[in-house]
Amino acid sequence: MTKPPLNDPRRTLTLRDVxxxxxxxxxxxxxxxRNRGDVSEGTREKVLAAxxxxxxxxxxxxxxxxxxxxxxxxxxxxxMSNMVFPEVMMGISETLEDTGLQPVVGITNxxxxxxxxxxxxxxxxxxxxxxxxxxxHSEAAQAMLESAGIPIVEIMDIDGTPVxxxxxxxxxxxxxxxxxxxxxxGYRKIGFLGTKMADDHRARKRLEGFREGxxxxxxxxxxxxxxxxxxxxxKGREMTEAILRRSPDLDFLYYSNDMIGAGGLLWCxxxxxxxxxxxxxxxxxxxxxxxxxxxxxATMDACRREIGIHAAEIIAGKxxxxxxGGxxxxxxxxxxxxxxxxxx
Amino acid sequence: MTKPPLNDPRRTLTLRDVxxxxxxxxxxxxxxxRNRGDVSEGTREKVLAAxxxxxxxxxxxxxxxxxxxxxxxxxxxxxMSNMVFPEVMMGISETLEDTGLQPVVGITNxxxxxxxxxxxxxxxxxxxxxxxxxxxHSEAAQAMLESAGIPIVEIMDIDGTPVxxxxxxxxxxxxxxxxxxxxxxGYRKIGFLGTKMADDHRARKRLEGFREGxxxxxxxxxxxxxxxxxxxxxKGREMTEAILRRSPDLDFLYYSNDMIGAGGLLWCxxxxxxxxxxxxxxxxxxxxxxxxxxxxxATMDACRREIGIHAAEIIAGKxxxxxxGGxxxxxxxxxxxxxxxxxx
DNA sequence: GACTATCCTGATAGCGCTAACATTATCAGC
DNA sequence: GCTGATAATGTTAGCGCTATCAGGATAGTC
Numbered sequence: 230m231t232k233p234p235l236n237d238p239r240r241t242l243t244l245r246d247v248x249x250x251x252x253x254x255x256x257x258x259x260x261x262x263r264n265r266g267d268v269s270e271g272t273r274e275k276v277l278a279a280x281x282x283x284x285x286x287x288x289x290x291x292x293x294x295x296x297x298x299x300x301x302x303x304x305x306x307x308x309m310s311n312m313v314f315p316e317v318m319m320g321i322s323e324t325l326e327d328t329g330l331q332p333v334v335g336i337t338n339x340x341x342x343x344x345x346x347x348x349x350x351x352x353x354x355x356x357x358x359x360x361x362x363x364x365x366h367s368e369a370a371q372a373m374l375e376s377a378g379i380p381i382v383e384i385m386d387i388d389g390t391p392v393x394x395x396x397x398x399x400x401x402x403x404x405x406x407x408x409x410x411x412x413x414x415g416y417r418k419i420g421f422l423g424t425k426m427a428d429d430h431r432a433r434k435r436l437e438g439f440r441e442g443x444x445x446x447x448x449x450x451x452x453x454x455x456x457x458x459x460x461x462x463x464k465g466r467e468m469t470e471a472i473l474r475r476s477p478d479l480d481f482l483y484y485s486n487d488m489i490g491a492g493g494l495l496w497c498x499x500x501x502x503x504x505x506x507x508x509x510x511x512x513x514x515x516x517x518x519x520x521x522x523x524x525x526x527a528t529m530d531a532c533r534r535e536i537g538i539h540a541a542e543i544i545a546g547k548x549x550x551x552x553x554g555g556x557x558x559x560x561x562x563x564x565x566x567x568x569x570x571x572x573x
Numbered sequence: 574m575t576k577p578p579l580n581d582p583r584r585t586l587t588l589r590d591v592x593x594x595x596x597x598x599x600x601x602x603x604x605x606x607r608n609r610g611d612v613s614e615g616t617r618e619k620v621l622a623a624x625x626x627x628x629x630x631x632x633x634x635x636x637x638x639x640x641x642x643x644x645x646x647x648x649x650x651x652x653m654s655n656m657v658f659p660e661v662m663m664g665i666s667e668t669l670e671d672t673g674l675q676p677v678v679g680i681t682n683x684x685x686x687x688x689x690x691x692x693x694x695x696x697x698x699x700x701x702x703x704x705x706x707x708x709x710h711s712e713a714a715q716a717m718l719e720s721a722g723i724p725i726v727e728i729m730d731i732d733g734t735p736v737x738x739x740x741x742x743x744x745x746x747x748x749x750x751x752x753x754x755x756x757x758x759g760y761r762k763i764g765f766l767g768t769k770m771a772d773d774h775r776a777r778k779r780l781e782g783f784r785e786g787x788x789x790x791x792x793x794x795x796x797x798x799x800x801x802x803x804x805x806x807x808k809g810r811e812m813t814e815a816i817l818r819r820s821p822d823l824d825f826l827y828y829s830n831d832m833i834g835a836g837g838l839l840w841c842x843x844x845x846x847x848x849x850x851x852x853x854x855x856x857x858x859x860x861x862x863x864x865x866x867x868x869x870x871a872t873m874d875a876c877r878r879e880i881g882i883h884a885a886e887i888i889a890g891k892x893x894x895x896x897x898g899g900x901x902x903x904x905x906x907x908x909x910x911x912x913x914x915x916x917x
Numbered sequence: 918g919a920c921t922a923t924c925c926t927g928a929t930a931g932c933g934c935t936a937a938c939a940t941t942a943t944c945a946g947c
Numbered sequence: 948g949c950t951g952a953t954a955a956t957g958t959t960a961g962c963g964c965t966a967t968c969a970g971g972a973t974a975g976t977c
Contacts, residue, residue, distance in 0.1 A: 462865025521806025635933030
């Protein structure tokens with residue numbers, strides 16, 4: 230963005246250029262281009278023609294500064310690499326589409342430090358609202374959210390207290406319900422397979438809920454296996470092989486996400502393990518991928534799309550309630566037993 | 574972003590507030606917060622302390638307007654729903670990380686109209702550069718790119734002439750090479766399975782190259798099957814079943830992407846089809862998912878990550894060549910035969 | 918004809934920040 | 948002490964736009 234001298238014909242155009250080309254004031258041009266206020270049909274056309282002919286693109290930076298209005302919504306999520314956040318994004322984009330608001334995404338990679346800096350960066354653009362994944366933030370991030378003076382929606386998780394609004398599911402309960410279903414189906418020697426990520430609070434809460442569910446039946450996890458990085462499908466295979474080799478008496482494997490669950494399912498099928506007779510399997514998320522698998526993996530959908538839609542509605546002020554802020558929307562995932570849990 | 578009166582303590586903070594709190598001029602505060610110019614250690618600490626205490630977040634809108642510098646890079650891609658663009662994004666983010674530049678993503682859903690409006694919106698923020706997928710754009714979009722006055726990098730595809738810089742692979746050649754490999758392996762009755770998208774120019778070019786490759790051996794496609802929307806893995810299964818039911822004599826299936834290829838592979842394995850003996854299979858992209866499949870699908874990697882890295886380097890001015898613009902970087906995908914093409 | 922109402926357009930004053938220059942402190946060297 | 952460099956800070960003037968209000972038409976009303 231170097232600035233050419235004023236006489237350079239390739240200097241970036243301003244309202245003034247359009248104004249001069251169409252013979253009206255800058256203010257009128259501004260009105261035409263924003264469809265605001267009354268402008269006669271004649272001038273409107275004249276201005277639009279001039280703008281088009283010049284190839285004028287308004288400068289939103291200047292516009293935003295002058296109007297104190299920024300049509301941006303910051304969306305801060307940990308990752309894009311599995312399909313869960315992209316689906317949330319779709320819900321958000323779709324809902325924001327006809328509001329004039331535009332989502333801007335920041336990725337944290339599950340790092341609190343990075344979340345903090347991404348948030349700072351976002352807020353420095355003075356967005357109209359922020360949608361941020363999770364309820365756990367660094368102290369500084371928490372402070373920024375509290376004093377931002379704009380709508381904040383914390384999404385995905387509802388087990389805790391949002392700064393402003395919250396939309397999500399109870400991961401603790403999701404884990405608990407899955408445990409209950411597994412026990413009800415008669416499984417007793419249960420293994421857990423998940424990621425190593427200390428900062429994935431939602432996976433942690435699911436596991437806690439799961440343990441709690443098992444505890445109610447007087448059961449504890451028989452074995453655990455963790456991974457980090459790499460192709461989730463492949464890791465699912467490897468981990469499944471490893472855990473079953475180490476603990477051959479396991480009769481159920483609970484995966485912290487569907488992708489590793491799918492890998493586990495493929496491995497079991499190839500190795501002649503009777504699923505769900507000998508070993509039952511379940512994942513979490515309800516990803517579309519599962520539809521194409523030889524057998525449907527048991528899972529719970531995380532209401533990803535709905536979360537995105539509701540969050541965006543709150544920011545856009547589209548909530549039917551008419552409430553301004555401080556909404557708390559809990560969604561309820563349904564258990565999809567698929568073909569990998571014994572029918573009772 | 575409503576603006577509270579000046580006496581409202583919750584009004585958004587400005588440089589002036591920090592300046593008053595720390596007893597120096599706004600300019601000095603600005604210098605401290607941007608680490609620019611000479612500021613004594615004493616004042617620096619005083620200012621930082623005040624800024625932190627107040628919870629001041631600079632207003633980049635004002636900063637950008639004043640300095641004519643925007644640390645944003647527009648990235649315009651068609652989709653996030655398969656893993657190809659997220660991986661390009663990772664290459665971009667990683668490369669931009671230490672440059673002070675920030676990517677901002679826009680999604681077009683393969684719609685030229687939407688591409689045009691997303692581009693317009695992006696340019697109105699006066700970014701430092703634009704990375705945009707593909708070489709085919711609407712006339713208006715093309716004009717905007719030409720006159721934007723910033724570095725433009727068109728990515729993914731190199732079969733054509735970029736406006737400014739280009740980074741990608743030849744999809745035409747990729748299709749051609751795959752055809753040659755298939756023919757060399759002795760397959761003759763070849764079917765194609767792909768998406769319906771008229772505006773996926775890269776898929777189209779691959780198919781054209783593929784047809785060309787077949788033609789050289791005097792072969793034409795024996796059958797074709799197309800889909801739109803839905804779970805790609807599932808669609809891959811369904812399409813494979815459909816095409817093989819209609820044309821049982823096919824001995825090879827070329828899929829326009831790995832995901833449907835994977836679905837096809839699973840279907841074939843379940844239905845006792847000898848792969849690659851009776852039917853050979855190949856996809857395109859080289860997605861990580863394939864690593865977890867029972868058998869490795871033949872594919873060609875699309876150099877997604879590298880494309881992202883090179884594109885970002887061009888925008889950031891990090892190219893070793895020192896060239897300013899108009900670079901053309903062709904990458905060469907390698908054929909990964911996997912286990913689904915007969916060894917010769 | 919004066920008056921109000923409605924519609925359209927223009928002049929003015931910033932938005933919050935930074936570039937560029939101006940000014941003031943500080944200190945070495947003679 | 949004075950000069951002149953260097954370092955540290957302040958002053959001024961916008962960046963390109965929009966909110967706000969002030970007109971100038973035109974038309975209708977009494």
